[in-house]
Amino acid sequence: MKKEGEIRISSGCAISGIFCKDGRRITGEAIKKSIAVMHSRSNGLGGGFAGYGIYPQYKDYYALHIFYDSQKDREEAERFLEKRFDIINLSKIPVRQNSKISEAPLIWRYFITPLPHLIQDSQLDEDEYTSRAMIRINDTISGAYVVSCGKDMGVFKAVGYPEDVADFYRIEEYEGYSWTAHGRYPTNTPGWWAGSHPFSLLDLSVVHNGEISSYDANRRAVEMYGYSCNLLTDTEVITYILDYLTRKQGLTLKECSEVIASPFWSTIATKNEDERKRLSYLRKMFSSFLITGPFSILVGFHGGMMALNDRLKLRSLVAAEKGNTTYFSSEEAAIRVVEPNVERIWAPRGGEAVIVTLSKEVG
Amino acid sequence: MMARYRIRRDSCCIACMRCVKECSFGAISEKEGKDLVFHHDKCVDCQRCVSLCPQGALYITEEENRFRHNSVFRKDDLKEILLQAETGGVLLSSMGASGKNVPIYFDKMLLNASQVTNPSIDPLREPMETATFLGERPSTVERDENGKLRDNLPPHLELSTPIMFSAMSYGAISLNVHKALSIAAEELHTYWNTGEGGLHESLYRYKDNTIVQVASGRFGVHQRYLNTAAAIEIKIGQGAKPGIGGHLTGAKIVGDVSRTRMVPEGLDAISPAPHHDIYSIEDLAQLVMSIKEVTEYKKPVIVKVAAVHNIAPIASGIARSGADIISIDGYRGGTGAAPKRIRDNVGLPIELAIASVDQRLREEKIRDRISIIASGGIRNSADVVKAIALGADAVSIGTAALCALGCHICASCHSGKCAWGIATQDESLRKRLDPEKGAERLVNLVQAWTQEIKEFMGGMGINSIEALRGNRLALRGVDLNQKELKILGIGYAGE
Structure with missing residues (x-):
């Protein structure tokens, strides 16, 4: 039987996010509680979390979370890393044994920085150098999967229900200003650790609920620009598209939302001339990156979070605010369970990005 | 006999x-x-x-x-x-190839649909977008000093549906056919193509929906002609007769045909096999640039080639020649007259050509830079959807359009006696085709196909045509061998 990663598997999901605009760090307890409410939206075959601001002591270094199938894969990946990066710190990620989480790979964490003379020779910036190296590990070392590689952030994911995954990774021991979570309902067994969400590249991380019908058009387009979609998941391709549009084309996240969930031509026609030209330009210029079919995504990035629905809003997504905290979730109940007294709660319209950022840089 | x-x-x-x-x-x-x-x-x-x-x-x-x-x-x-x-x-014939042992790959591919895990979309209830834009795209965005996006896109063709009409020349077909095509193109917000015989002055008013062709004979080409168009197509070859020129007999060079072609009455109009100013790819780049100069960079330039064995590198060369759009005409493409042996034995089916060109341009990272038009044996809306899923931006139809006007594919265009008033210059026969009624039938056909395309898209949960382009997971093959599947870039049904 073909396992996930060898074949494209569709899945339904639950997503949740909490963002503290004032940069206040909260433990993973709240996000765990929120996602656990939507237990029945996942089927125990994948759950995960992304936290931002969790490694303040190493915030200038790329934090790598890597899964290995075997010690041999670890040795190979570490040899690869040593040649290209200064490894500041490495350790196993501490886990708590949980009877519901099994068949764990080796889970390691590294804090690294690119070797200065190699950066210079490569004529690349630090991010591009690092992302290429990470894509290469995923591409060429068959038993190694870079789960996350951003600065001051990390992804924790596994096969299991999200609340068990949180328990396994001791998520309550981390403190961050931004959290996203994912519970997965894939249509295949067995689940696959690397196929769980969030999916991440550099400091971008994406949790996604949906099944995009434009997948192969998007995949074949983004693969032109140096990405290789090994996991065959929607989330992977969405992450790469966002990385390409923000980092290589210099688009803002709002502009990205207008590319991937572009307004209909009939809507564009109703805008004033400037806006009409701008939206038409983005649509024509990046038509290969229009994403169709149902999706609701939460995009974590350094200092912010974006929530976005497909343009027909074929998946539920609710947003809420209380004081300096913004909440997003597939279901209102998952917000109310952590904040019963929200000041504002609404359902963002299809294709309408909600973007929250820190009111001041934390650090 | x-x-x-x-x-x-x-x-x-x-x-x-x-x-x-x-x-x-x-x-x-x-x-x-x-x-x-x-x-x-x-x-x-x-x-x-x-x-x-x-x-x-x-x-x-x-x-x-x-x-x-x-x-x-x-x-x-x-x-x-x-x-x-x-x-x-030499045996002469017309219309498309009849190679009975060459598979029609469109018939060996099946389309996908949504079930349970994602919803299909009803095109009668929700917006379903078929608007298609053809033209060059720059590799990066530019911003002005205030950070505002600058519109650095060269001119694009804008189609309401990914279907346009193929090049068919005045002379090979009658003026009434050109009239019908131009009226229909205007109403449908798409394009018709003059072919190589020039553009009759009475049709200048349709210039916003007209593509004018520059072929090896340069018939009817002048500055005003080039500027009376939405785009200019350089015709290198056509699927029915790759590597072969054209020959319109003097008998058809009469009256307005002679005037429009700028060829004396009664003289044979010979299109040479190659353009005699294009013996290599760098020459093509020069012609592309000459045409852009004369039209002040306001119009996209299309290069049309027949699908031949090394079509992928040819297309790559064209993409780098400054052309905005590549038009590829497959083995089954029609013609008003061609040597029968050539028609039936030279070239590639359009399905294989599109698949290999699209893949090659992606490997070279230039697929997004240029648009691709597929033609040659597109018979119905399913063929359109499959061509786009393989990687085309749009298709053009010739034979199907003529059938809408009455053609029954008797393949006798070269006789000049077309009883339906299509491929003839005979006064009494030409009158048989009413251009207004013909236009109405063309509009009906394209609208019907467009509605069917929307149904296919909705079934797959795709609500905009660009998300179908190159989306090969939408296709699965039946009755195909490993090699064919590999070239088409698709899986087998049930896989």
Whole structure:
């Protein structure tokens, strides 16, 4: 039987996010509680979390979370890393044994920085150098999967229900200003650790609920620009598209939302001339990156979070605010369970990005 | 001369002689004003008499006489040998290739649909976008000093549906066909293509929906012509006769055809096999730039080539020549006249050509830079959807458009006697085609296909055509071998 990663598997999901605009760090307890409410939206075959601001002591270094199938894969990946990066710190990620989480790979964490003379020779910036190296590990070392590689952030994911995954990774021991979570309902067994969400590249991380019908058009387009979609998941391709549009084309996240969930031509026609030209330009210029079919995504990035629905809003997504905290979730109940007294709660319209950022840089 | 068909009638015939008037091939004549005489050897099976017989009394059958069976030299082989032995000539034919052993890959691919895990979308209830834009795209965005996006996109063609009309020249077809195509293109918000015979002045008003062609004969090409168009197409070749030029006999160079082509009346119009200013790819780049200069960079330039064995690197070269759009015409593409052997034995099916070009341009990271138009045997909306899923931006239709105007594919265009008033310059025959009515039928056809395309898209949960482009997971093959699947870039059904 073909396992996930060898074949494209569709899945339904639950997503949740909490963002503290004032940069206040909260433990993973709240996000765990929120996602656990939507237990029945996942089927125990994948759950995960992304936290931002969790490694303040190493915030200038790329934090790598890597899964290995075997010690041999670890040795190979570490040899690869040593040649290209200064490894500041490495350790196993501490886990708590949980009877519901099994068949764990080796889970390691590294804090690294690119070797200065190699950066210079490569004529690349630090991010591009690092992302290429990470894509290469995923591409060429068959038993190694870079789960996350951003600065001051990390992804924790596994096969299991999200609340068990949180328990396994001791998520309550981390403190961050931004959290996203994912519970997965894939249509295949067995689940696959690397196929769980969030999916991440550099400091971008994406949790996604949906099944995009434009997948192969998007995949074949983004693969032109140096990405290789090994996991065959929607989330992977969405992450790469966002990385390409923000980092290589210099688009803002709002502009990205207008590319991937572009307004209909009939809507564009109703805008004033400037806006009409701008939206038409983005649509024509990046038509290969229009994403169709149902999706609701939460995009974590350094200092912010974006929530976005497909343009027909074929998946539920609710947003809420209380004081300096913004909440997003597939279901209102998952917000109310952590904040019963929200000041504002609404359902963002299809294709309408909600973007929250820190009111001041934390650090 | 041996007959291929037999004209038959049943007892309802009232000998009204309508068929005698309708048959432009001289296959039916009257005997003393009372009865019909059939000259079976002249019948081309164009179905004109059958369609217009008020009694429904006529029908055409295959000639029943058969040659002695031989498993190597079949009936057609023998007939053609006899014909060539008699005439000493190259066999001529028209319309698309008839290579019976060349698979129609469209028929071996099946489309996907949504079930449970994601919703299909009802095109009657939700927006379903088929607007298609063709043209070059720069590799990066630019911003002004205030950080505002600058519109650095070169001019694009804007189609309401990914279907346009293929190039068919005035001379090969009648002015009324050009009229019908231009009226329909305007109403449909798409484009028609003049072909290589120039543009009749009465059609200048349709310039916003017209693509003008520059072919090796340069017939009817002048500065005003180039600027009376939405885009200019450089024709290198066509699917029906790759590597072969054209020959419009002097008999068709009459009146306005002569004026429009800028060829003296009665003189044969010969299109050379190559452009004599393009012997290599760098020459093409120069012609592209010359045309852009003369049109002040306001119009996209299309380069049309026939699908041949090394189409992928050819397309890559074209993409780097400054052209905005590549038009690829496959093995089954039609023609007004071509040597039959060439038509049936040279080139590639469009499905394989699109798949390999799209893949190659992606490997070279330039697919997003340029648009691709596919043509050559597109018969219905399913073919359109499959061509786009393989990687085309849009398709163009020639034969299907002519069929909407009455053509029954008798493949006798080269005779100049078209009974449907399509491929003829004969005054009395031309009148048979009413351009307004023809335009209405073309509009009906394209609108019907567009609605079907929307149904296919909705079924797959795709609500905009660009998300279908190159989306090969939408396709699965049946009755194909490993190699074919690999070139098409698709999985087998059930995989």
